[in-house]
Amino acid sequence: MYKHELYKIFTKKSLYITFFLIVLLLVFSNSESMLDWVMKDEIYDELYQTHGGPVTEELELMVREQMRASDAGEVSVDQATGDVQFLVAMSGLNLEQLEERKEFLASKIETLDQTTHQYLEATKELEMLKELGNPYGFYLIQAWTGMMDLIEPFFSVVLIAIMILLGLSPIFAEDHAQKTIGLVLATKHGKKNLVTSKILASITYIGVVFISLHFTNFLIQLNGYGGLHGWNAPMQSLVNYPSDYSMSPFNLNVRQFYFIMLTVQFIAGVAFGVLVLCLSNLTKNYLMTFFVSGSILGLPFILRQIGLDHGFFKTFNLFSYLEFIRIERLFDQFRTFSFFGQPILYPTYLIGVFGLVTILLLGVLYYRSKHQQVTT
Amino acid sequence: MKLVIENVSKKYNDKWAVREFNAEMTDGVYGLLGPNGSGKTTLMRMLASILKPTSGRILLDDQDIRTLDETYRDVLGYLPQEFGLYQNFTAERFLAYFASLKGLDKNIAKEKIAEVLALVNLTEHKRKKTKTFSGGMKRRLGIAQALLNDPKILIVDEPTAGLDPKERIHFRNLISNISRERIVILSTHIVSDIEYIAKEIFIMDQGVLKERSDLAGLLSGMKGKVWEASMTETEFASLQGQYKIGNIQRNEDGVKLRLISDEKPHAQAVEVLATLEDVYLYYFGEEALQHVQA
Missing domain, CATH: 3.40.50.300 (P-loop containing nucleotide triphosphate hydrolases)
Structure with a gap:
């Protein structure tokens, strides 16, 4: 059954055409926007020898002196050296900010009642920041810089969502559109096991789409940046606009972050896929499913565009499929939500909430399939 | 079972x-x-x-x-x-x-x-x-x-x-x-x-x-209800609407009809053996029979 459900999904020509167009878009957008300093030139190796690794007071003083001399016209530096000097100077500033934040939290903790949520939240943040040590400096980071997003965070959502919507909207709706529902429901496994097969086939499809898109992006980035250096650099070194993880409290290296990001994004894709399946079953209509699911996904973006991003709407926007698939805002800063007074990290909370929502939707899906009737 | x-x-x-x-x-x-x-x-x-x-x-x-x-x-x-x-x-x-x-x-x-x-x-x-x-x-x-x-x-x-x-x-x-x-x-x-x-x-x-x-x-429930009769076009026209009519065969002498009636519908009508089609006609009328014959 599972095999046949997979066949139904993968024999849709529109998926291959869309995927091909997405690949073209990825290639085109990366050839247009690839950074000038992709760190594949030898000069970066040399600069890494003198300026690389965690920023120190001596290093920061040295680059500030070099920058002052350059600004005064006493020496001339090439573009790469200038960029690296700027990066080291910025790292110094970030480190300073980090230390200030730790001091602020330590003094705040002393003034707070130990039973309050604020106390627990500040303690958690301080612990995480202490674990970071010194995550700032100049690191030779190549393809990883562009591997976190497909073009950029919002586009990652759009591209993944388009493929999920195209592939999964017809899953239940097509049984109605093609009038096979009567035949199917009258079979032994047509009301329960079939749902399981459709879900498993959908997850497999999402996995294939996910791996294909990220692998394509990986190849494009590898080709552009020329290598995979920097896998063990702190994730705070990933400062490629618009994604900026310099203020992230998570103690992860680039490679660990990449795999966590992929895992969470895949889970988010599956959660969204289950929503699409549920709507496909409820609406019994492919186009309706496509547009309703797309609207649910895009609503937070529209709310932000019209300025509704405070109070209830801020929480609503943060706990949306859009943010879940987007990933970036889950890891770019310290953010917690209270669960019975305990501060829970935003990514953990988000996964928990969507875990529950997804279980609920699966329950609806199984219930509806079991009690589905054919009246027309 | x-x-x-x-x-x-x-x-x-x-x-x-x-x-x-x-x-x-x-x-x-x-x-x-x-x-x-x-x-x-x-x-x-x-x-x-x-x-x-x-x-x-x-x-x-x-x-x-x-x-x-x-x-x-x-x-x-x-x-x-x-x-x-x-x-x-x-x-x-x-x-x-x-x-x-x-x-x-x-x-x-x-x-x-x-x-x-x-x-x-x-x-x-x-x-x-x-x-x-x-x-x-x-x-x-x-x-x-x-x-x-x-x-x-x-x-x-x-x-x-x-x-x-x-x-x-x-x-x-x-x-x-x-x-x-x-x-x-x-x-x-x-x-x-x-x-x-x-x-x-x-x-x-x-x-x-x-x-x-x-x-x-x-x-057997249709016994005495199925008839065949030969008649002129004028007689046929007068019978139409009064009885449920099955087959209509036209020949040089007039019309040969198969019709459903609880009583003898015409002086020259002869009782014949019923078929399932007659049963259908008896219950559902001529309109339904048109679908059957289609």
Whole structure:
């Protein structure tokens, strides 16, 4: 059954055409926007020898002196050296900010009642920041810089969502559109096991789409940046606009972050896929499913565009499929939500909430399939 | 195996589609006869467990089919009146898909698929995509999927619609051959589909069971009601509208009529033996008969 459900999904020509167009878009957008300093030139190796690794007071003083001399016209530096000097100077500033934040939290903790949520939240943040040590400096980071997003965070959502919507909207709706529902429901496994097969086939499809898109992006980035250096650099070194993880409290290296990001994004894709399946079953209509699911996904973006991003709407926007698939805002800063007074990290909370929502939707899906009737 | 329909009714909004239907069935072919809109399809859907009755229940060997759930559907073969096929599937893949839905073991499924394809004369088309199939071929494939799991209860709703006369005869013989150890419920408005193969015939109209009997019983009930008479065109014109008229044969001398009447309709009328078509005409009138003859 599972095999046949997979066949139904993968024999849709529109998926291959869309995927091909997405690949073209990825290639085109990366050839247009690839950074000038992709760190594949030898000069970066040399600069890494003198300026690389965690920023120190001596290093920061040295680059500030070099920058002052350059600004005064006493020496001339090439573009790469200038960029690296700027990066080291910025790292110094970030480190300073980090230390200030730790001091602020330590003094705040002393003034707070130990039973309050604020106390627990500040303690958690301080612990995480202490674990970071010194995550700032100049690191030779190549393809990883562009591997976190497909073009950029919002586009990652759009591209993944388009493929999920195209592939999964017809899953239940097509049984109605093609009038096979009567035949199917009258079979032994047509009301329960079939749902399981459709879900498993959908997850497999999402996995294939996910791996294909990220692998394509990986190849494009590898080709552009020329290598995979920097896998063990702190994730705070990933400062490629618009994604900026310099203020992230998570103690992860680039490679660990990449795999966590992929895992969470895949889970988010599956959660969204289950929503699409549920709507496909409820609406019994492919186009309706496509547009309703797309609207649910895009609503937070529209709310932000019209300025509704405070109070209830801020929480609503943060706990949306859009943010879940987007990933970036889950890891770019310290953010917690209270669960019975305990501060829970935003990514953990988000996964928990969507875990529950997804279980609920699966329950609806199984219930509806079991009690589905054919009246027309 | 005994299938009991116990006071089954189905109401859509304010309209009863089926009302207090009662029947008991054992092995053999049961024909459900009635014009379009008589509630046949609704009853068939309830029997196929894809539609819940508003009241009443359906029992298989004294157990409610809703309780039996998968166990009931395991012995069920169903062909609805209207159905579609997956356009990208070949006939063989379509049947393989339904074999898995019916829980058939892979090796058994392979044999069964070959067997049912041969039964419906689609073996040579098994690798063709269903989107290339004609209406008759699609219906034959539908029949094949209904037979895949060797069902103990076979429910076929208007199975011969869209089949050519040769295919219709083939299907009738097929049903007759397989009906020995199973319950076959066949709904139709085409009298000839069930005339010679049905063990019992249910006549339905507006959701209500009007009559149930075997063919002989139905025909004996028509004793003294079926007449043939030759008359002039003028006499024929005066009789029209007064009686239910079946066949009309025109010749050089005038018109030869077959008509239904509780009393002798014409001085020269001769009582003749009834057919199932006459029974249909008796219950549903000439308008319904036009569909039957179509």
